[in-house]
Amino acid sequence: MTKNYANYLLLISVLISGSILLQMIWYIYSLTSNFDIRFNLFQACQQLFEMFGVPFLEYILLAFVAFTLLHLLWFCMIQIKKLHNLRTKITGLTCSELSREWNSRFQTNRIHVIQCEQPFAITVGFTKPQIVLTTGLWDILSDEEMESVIYHEFHHSYQFDPMKTFMMELFAKVLWFLPILKWLAQQFSIVREVLADNYAINKSGQRLHISSALLKMINSKQVQHPASFVSFADGSINYRIQNMIEPNTSNKIKWPLVNSAASLSIFTLLSLVFSKLLHY
Numbered sequence: 001m002t003k004n005y006a007n008y009l010l011l012i013s014v015l016i017s018g019s020i021l022l023q024m025i026w027y028i029y030s031l032t033s034n035f036d037i038r039f040n041l042f043q044a045c046q047q048l049f050e051m052f053g054v055p056f057l058e059y060i061l062l063a064f065v066a067f068t069l070l071h072l073l074w075f076c077m078i079q080i081k082k083l084h085n086l087r088t089k090i091t092g093l094t095c096s097e098l099s100r101e102w103n104s105r106f107q108t109n110r111i112h113v114i115q116c117e118q119p120f121a122i123t124v125g126f127t128k129p130q131i132v133l134t135t136g137l138w139d140i141l142s143d144e145e146m147e148s149v150i151y152h153e154f155h156h157s158y159q160f161d162p163m164k165t166f167m168m169e170l171f172a173k174v175l176w177f178l179p180i181l182k183w184l185a186q187q188f189s190i191v192r193e194v195l196a197d198n199y200a201i202n203k204s205g206q207r208l209h210i211s212s213a214l215l216k217m218i219n220s221k222q223v224q225h226p227a228s229f230v231s232f233a234d235g236s237i238n239y240r241i242q243n244m245i246e247p248n249t250s251n252k253i254k255w256p257l258v259n260s261a262a263s264l265s266i267f268t269l270l271s272l273v274f275s276k277l278l279h280y
């Protein structure tokens with residue numbers, strides 16, 4: 001697995017979602033401004049419903065498009081609110097001494113240690129992602145394991161993984177009728193974690209510490225979190241363990257035949273509808 005592979009997954013997701021969402025916005029705009037658009041899938045569907053004499057379906061289509069766009073706004077607002085609440089919580093619980101010690105150890109200002117018994121490590125924020133570690137980690141991890149976990153989180157921070165994860169989960173949730181987006185988000189989550197593990201292994205020079213840290217943390221309880229941050233013991237555990245035991249086998253990813261076929265069918269159907277309409 002390479003950084004390019006992660007970027008391709010993100011690019012495909014953005015291209016598919018962007019084209020559908022832009023068409024939806026364009027469609028709503030054309031309805032409110034009487035602007036005539038020449039190439040729009042949703043307007044094509046609307047014309048098809050008119051042609052077959054089922055105008056009530058036009059209202060269902062309009063409701064569907066409006067609901068999708070409102071869902072998009074709602075999801076963004078909820079995530080921003082959760083992020084804001086989390087930031088307030090982090091500020092209130094920060095352990096200044098431990099934070100200072102580990103920031104000077106890594107010569108950074110991105111590490112925040114907070115008072116919490118539950119052991120977890122997360123990277124949070126969109127523009128300059130910050131690493132949040134709980135004091136509970138020091139109860140279960142050795143110093144070397146802590147360093148490996150921090151290197152892992154640094155990789156998420158440098159790669160802007162919270163922002164990328166947020167975008168992919170947003171698209172997968174809002175455009176639920178294209179199952180390929182869910183698969184792309186799941187794949188991105190796996191690649192993201194494996195790349196961060198590999199970065200930690202390269203930096204620390206061995207697999208042992210990150211592997212033992214991962215095993216200790218998956219045995220502890222994990223909290224539910226918003227899509228705007230990434231946690232050390234997130235999903236994809238099987239792939240990560242496999243990657244640590246046999247590094248080359250994690251390249252073998254099964255392509256989602258069912259999801260791709262379903263998404264492709266939806267696209268083909270819409271394209272057929274559209275091409276038929278062009279002949280009228």
Ligand SMILES: [Zn+2]
Pocket residue numbers: 152156192193196230231232233234
């Ligand atoms: Zn991670």
